[in-house]
Amino acid sequence: MRGPEVPGGLEPRAGPEVLGQAARLASSGLLLQVVFRLITFGLNAFTLRFLSKEIIGIVNVRLTLLYSTVTFLAREAFRRACLSGMRNRNWNQTFNLLWLTVPLGLFWSLFLGWVWSQILEVPDPNVVPNYGVGVAAFGLSAVVELLGEPFWVLAQTHMLVRLKLLYTTVLVFCYVIHFMKLMNSQELTKKSLPISRMTDLLPHITLNGTFVNWKEAKLTWSFFQQSFLKQILTEGERYVMTFLNVLNFGDQGVYDIVNNLGSLVARLVFQPVEESFYIFFAKVLERGKSVKLQKQEDIAMAAAVLESLLKLVLLIGLTITVFGYSYSQLALDIYGGSMLSTGSGPVLLRCYCLYVLLLAVNGVTECFTFASMSKEEVDRHNFIMLALSFTFLLSSYFLTKWQGSVGFIFANCFNMGIRIAQSIRYIYRYYRESPHRPLAGLLPSPFLIVVFVLSGVVTGISEVFLCCERGWPARLLHIIVGALCLGATLVTVFFTETKLIFFIRTQFLPKYTQKKT
Template structure:
């Protein structure tokens, strides 16, 4: 697949993923709004923090290293060997789920059985759901490689929808089931996800209109088998997987760090964990449905357009040129969006929490936590783009070196979390995450600077905002904070609407400044990211 086609396909994948993440977040918020009227805060904390952490940890460790290795660009890639390697993720998931289930049941503090009944069934069910989900991983990799973006949206979206509907039905009609309701919903999620992938590719392989050069022609090709004149596994990919596997353990800890600290050190009650998780979900809406899809599509584009471990001089000139422009544009986009969130999130955090959850969320440290989260969103967005480029082009030796550095990042984050939560309670988690992400950004920026050193490319300039934009943002934050002090939030609903209106005017003025000062960025987005050259049918028509 050529560079422009790959970029267009990755851009379309980002568009569909934005829709997907938005849909999932809305389903989650509706689910929380409904079930909070039927379950306790303690049960919400157990489900959304502890059991969800079990599922995400097992799934990430079981699949991330295999995904990274199998998606990497490699000349003469043998797809039978790729499938054989991907199927190793399933026994890894069984071992991982078994070990984590033992820890969750016998090494951690258990919730009160009277408040949160059937905890053991919840742990086992979430582990089983993980194993079922991993059964579709080879199909997922083939779909990702060939840009089956609609398939991913449908599989994740429908599985989340069936889970939410199942949980709501059981919680409302059978409130005494406790965690069993959430356990059944999670297993339904895993089954729906796997079945959709299997049925879709079974249908697709039988479709006579599919491209003749598609890598597989039979359903049997999705399962392990001996390649012709080759070993069962590609030794280079196995070695690369091992390097990524060590990295994935540390990356998962850094990604879900606050949940690990809450789970392992029990710094908050389950009820407080539930409230923190609700606010955390609200603050992470933008990273999940905008920045994460951009990061995933960027990683796909860079990994498929640039050869791993080679300098820019040893790459195709056209690929290097396009990759530099894409990196600059992505950094520019996330920087602009992140600064908008930081500026306007500061003055509207209290009002957003008050409208969404009432005094339960707006009282206490909730608004302060959300304001700091707005800063974290900006830092998180920049880290996602810089790391997706870094992980796509670094050599295996550099991966191993980075793994050792990740150990230091993890230890520093753990120490900062324990120290800052002791001083600032839940806000300390956000501060520790900001420090951790800034350290990782500095490392990635240093790599990118050295990668393009000696060339005419300067993609890191995408992180430098224009003077006009900075002036408009400073004026907006002064106006909106003053408006909050005068009109929000105990003066009545009409004054709250006036506060929102003032913010809307400021927001439009900043957008106008961006349109006038970022003509090159807008032109690039229109030329490449909105140009429809992606594959048809399931691939995102």
């Protein structure tokens, strides 16, 4: 006999509580991201001295693409659909739906593994040994990670902010151990978890005879179509590299290293914020409903949070763009030596800094958009994503033929700009009938813009006269000039963007705020 089903599950929390927990989730995710990324950053800097560009290209581009494609296609749609706030949710049906990610992931792993091994160009075994073993290992890792999906969704939905974990096998065991502990604690009742024993998480036929919630399943299918298209947009350059062979393995390796270095802040800061506040918007806003038909205090809170988030990522992106231009070559030389700091590396990283700005804004705007869209709006948006996907692939191919690896970044910037425009249009129309204007977060103060321009000019002149062939004394002076300009920029932000500073202090630094009060 199974335990009684819990039809309702999680009741919607009060807006401020959800906001606070989303901020803590983002903060904890940010902290762990920093720790793990710094470790990876150091290991990569070490291994770059000993590995060839060809091996780096195969592992970081082709095999990583296999892993990300399997996990993305198998789980992204399920995550988005099952994180949406449903008041009358049958959690047994939701768990049944989530377990479908495992056979789906196994299918994609076997099919794509065959493509990677038999259809694509196999590298020279003398240059890249054990390619087949690598394909099997990356595919198996993706399937193992999918075993933790029911735990992940349950933890995210109930805002278990202290539950942030490692990858693959450790990920699954950590979830199992954590929820086994919850079964024997008072927190089970406090968190209103819809389970009473671990077996409730396993797939089974519910009392009313239905296996899954078909409304959830249809929403999942809509998100699956969207996820497929979004994956093409997100990993498009790797698909072009892998299937069209526009770059050799060595050039792919250099591009991927620069891509990882350039997107470091995006993965450290933007991704945890997007994931956490997607949950916030999905819980506070009622999907598909007009602004007038929802609680006005929730609408106001969502608008204020969206405005602050837009301002936060915009300023971070502008800082990376302005200072990244003058410090790209120095960063690459320190990170990977002459292999990266000569040739196309510095140009790639400078262009990527601009792309990071667009990436930051797009992440937050789409975070809100996908959390508030109805199923019909998601379906319509899929057609736009389809057109963007084809446009991106074509532009990537032709721009790369014309400009080399820099063409990938130009194509990404073009498509990201279109995606931002689509999301901004949706947000404007969403809040058009209300007094709230969250898009004001995309307008920094004029004085701050002047400071950014001056910082860019000063650091650009510093690079010409102090970096990077003039030895370390000159390089240190160049770094000092950048530090002074960055300090002046941060001080200006503190005094001109007071609303943003208040948001950060109250939501991301609550302990500091309590001490002050």
